[in-house]
Amino acid sequence: MAHDPASDTLLPASVFNAGSVSGGFLAAPPIPSTWQPGTSLALRGPLGRGFSLPASASRVALVALGETFTRLKPLIPAALRQDASIALVSDLNLPDLPPEVEIQPVSALPEVARWADYLAFDLPRESLPGLREKLGLAEQVRASFEAQTLVITSMPCGGMAECGLCAVTTRRGWKMACKDGPVFNLDELI
Secondary structure (H helix, E strand, C coil), X not given: CEECCCCCCCCCECCCEEEEXXXXXXXXXXXCCCCCCCCCCEECCCCCECCCCCCCXXXXXXXXXXXXXXXXXXXXXXXXXXXXXXXXXXXXXCCCCCCCEEEECHHHHHHHHHHCCEEEEEXXXXXXXXXXXXXXXXXXXXXXXXXXXXXXXCXXXXXXXXXXXXXXXXXXXXXXXXXXXXXXXXXXXX
């Protein structure tokens, strides 16, 4: 969570790591338009749970169903270090990627899901209903692959799990994306 102490905005913004640089990190969009290079930010975190690429993953699928794929970008070098094959599934206009990354349209998602042994999703909370159907999975069927889902939702309380606006329905009841996520195992989500 980050905010500009010099601004009148009281609520923090969720900031996701899109890669490392000397002395800091690159933030995945979107970020507030008032933040410019040189703006001093107050940071708190990291909060919640992030992606955990299994060491055994040899066929990795990154699936961007939101406005950006950059929150998935740090998984690319991690997968390449373990010599995994990588497919990026998205209908977004994608910048240059390493040649090892195969790009597939969202329409190929069921086929890519059958190929992959690990999937990482980045999607808005509103896209959760129907996700299993897009994968070709019935509600009661467990996936044959390991999958984690970054659920993008508003977190106005700044990770305190107090306001409930980031609530996600799971098999064990309501969970807060700011505290229990924002990355959840696919099999946990309803």
